[in-house]
Amino acid sequence: MNGSTEVPAAVDPARRAAYDVLRAVDERGAYANLVLPGLLRERGITGRDAAFATELAYGTLRWQGTYDAVLGACVNRPLDRVDPTLRDALRLGAHQLLALRVATHAAVSVTVDLARAVAGEGPARFANAVLRRVAARVLPEWIAELTPAYDDDPVAHLALAHAHPRWVVAALRDALGGDLAETAA
Incomplete structure (x- = not known):
């Protein structure tokens, strides 16, 4: 944990499942529609949490090109040079901020917790800064600009x-x- 004694906040199961789907798609070329149902079953995620995980995974993948353009405008290097584990967490955060009715502070906070859990403290701070830039505009404004x-x-x-x-x-x-x-x- 980069020398920190702080224990990372628990990442909620729905967001973690969605993140794991994005990683499987990115790392192995997996099909989200085949990976997600198994993860939900295996982890006992049902009802509203399953619906949320499904929207997070499929929605993020559906809008990935647009979110990558937005994130690319908010980072200080080419997006393909951002660590893939962090990039997928940022994509989930972008979907929550730009397409879902998740409050800005909540979307940023839970995504930073996810980034901390999968990539460490430094990347979590980077995620916080990037997501605050993403949240500065709504999706139609980003699309018009980019x-x-x-x-x-x-x-x-x-x-x-x-x-x-x-x-x-x-x-x-x-x-x-x-x-x-x-x-x-």
């Missing part, structure tokens, strides 16, 4: 604005014969 103009890069514009992977938007463009104008409306 999305390139449609005319400059229609694929990047639609991918970021609508939370689709670039490859999906590019495939749609190809299927439509190169015309994405209808989808932009």
